Amino acid sequence: MRENRSGTDVLDMSSIDPDFDGALDRYQRGDLDGAKTLCQQLLQQNPQRLDGLNLLGGIAYRQQRWQEALECYETIVRLYPRCGVGQANLARTLQELDRLEDAVPYYQRALAIDPRNPEWHYNLGHLYWDLGQLDNAIAQFETTMQLEANFPDIRGHLALVLLLQGQWKRGFAEYEGRPVRHRLPQTFPHPERIWDGSDIAGKRLLLLCEQGFGDAIQFVRYLPMLAQRGVRVWIRCRPPLVRLLQTVPGCDRVISTEDPLPHWDAHALLMSLPFLLGTTQNTVPTTVPYLNPLPVSPSPLLPHSPKVGLVWSGRATHRKDKDRSISFEKLQRWLDIPDIAFYSLQKEPRREDAEILATESRVTDLVANCRDFADTAAAIAVLDLVVTVDTSVAHLAGAMGKPVWLLLAKVPDWRWGLTGETTPWYPTMRLFRQRRRGEWETLLEEVEAALRRWRWHPAPVNTVIF
Structure with a gap:
């Protein structure tokens, strides 16, 4: 065999x-x-x-x-x-x-x-x-x-x-022991410079972003902590994150993966920081916002009514995409809720969703012309609430301290745990969970009811209403 x-x-x-x-x-x-x-x-x-x-x-x-x-x-x-x-x-x-x-x-x-x-x-x-x-x-x-x-x-x-x-x-x-960490000594220059968590005050620590955009946004929360220890923190990321990560407190320099590397003293994978810094559920850095939108002119298109941004699907090639993505059609009933203005934060909607959106006048697209995550942050900044499935936008809104409601599968990604409405990662985030695997209907009804209550008392910036 x-x-x-x-x-x-x-x-x-x-x-x-x-x-x-x-x-x-x-x-x-x-x-x-x-x-x-x-x-x-x-x-x-x-x-x-x-x-x-x-x-x-x-x-x-x-x-x-x-x-x-x-x-x-x-x-x-x-x-x-x-x-x-x-x-x-x-x-x-x-x-x-x-x-x-x-x-x-x-x-x-x-x-x-x-x-x-x-x-x-x-x-x-x-x-x-x-x-x-x-x-x-x-x-x-x-x-x-x-x-x-x-x-x-x-x-x-x-x-x-x-x-x-x-x-x-x-x-x-x-x-x-994940593959990218296991291969790091062979795949990145100077394996002798891999940081082991020891004191490197005054040294240049190059942090390498790995995996998805949401992972990078989640774990840059550690940069201020490192800076407080006297570390000169540099971070290397893909181009769509460069302008956004320049707003992280304690970040000395942001380097694109397309740019040559200057001299550095030590390096580590960004997602190794919880291990290197001994993170527990009680020691997660929870200060928000730790990412901020760049200055932009106020949008003349936004009305005075409460403004809600929506994201309903993630990357189609994700191994568990069917567990975390929803069709836009399932959310359309929310649009009947009076006194709420809805906005799409969905990048590159799938064909069937795009066809519906093209005829849906009750949703305004805020991200069609966004070039990178800094532009997306600027769009989120003018909203009162973000309702999203488990995507990078959830991390971005949470990192900005925006009220964000996250829609989760019965068995979600590791960082959300299996129970509870709150998470130590983002203090302004509320978690809505499936009761049965693959069944979104009950969850969507719960969100609709919560939106109807919320419209009378929309949360001010940097707070969340449960």
């Missing part, structure tokens, strides 16, 4: 039949249609061929023909119940279809057959994570590490579950 970490496992029985060997070769070279034709020919001769059924299922999986994949793997499980690969592949396909509860027993059966398969423990860990069964997820990830210490991404994913569960000390320590 070979393991295929980008999809399902493939049974390698090529020594038995040269025709199957040809099908497997085409599959490996990406000629899925050719491999499918050969598999179908083999199965016409013997419809119960295990290798043919499994490879045909793998082809359908890679082509995202989910029903065909399910049929192949269900046939294997029925005919060959002791085939762990078939059990695991059926589970993986159900997982892809978001049928998480259905997938669990098949992974369990696969692991009962082969308990030392790290791939299956890893996939089951992700399944438990998505279900919010964090103790089970942690156990599966720990088993994966025991079986294969260098399993890709395992420490980083274990860390995120620990952090979501509230185990910050261990979580931030494990997060230092």
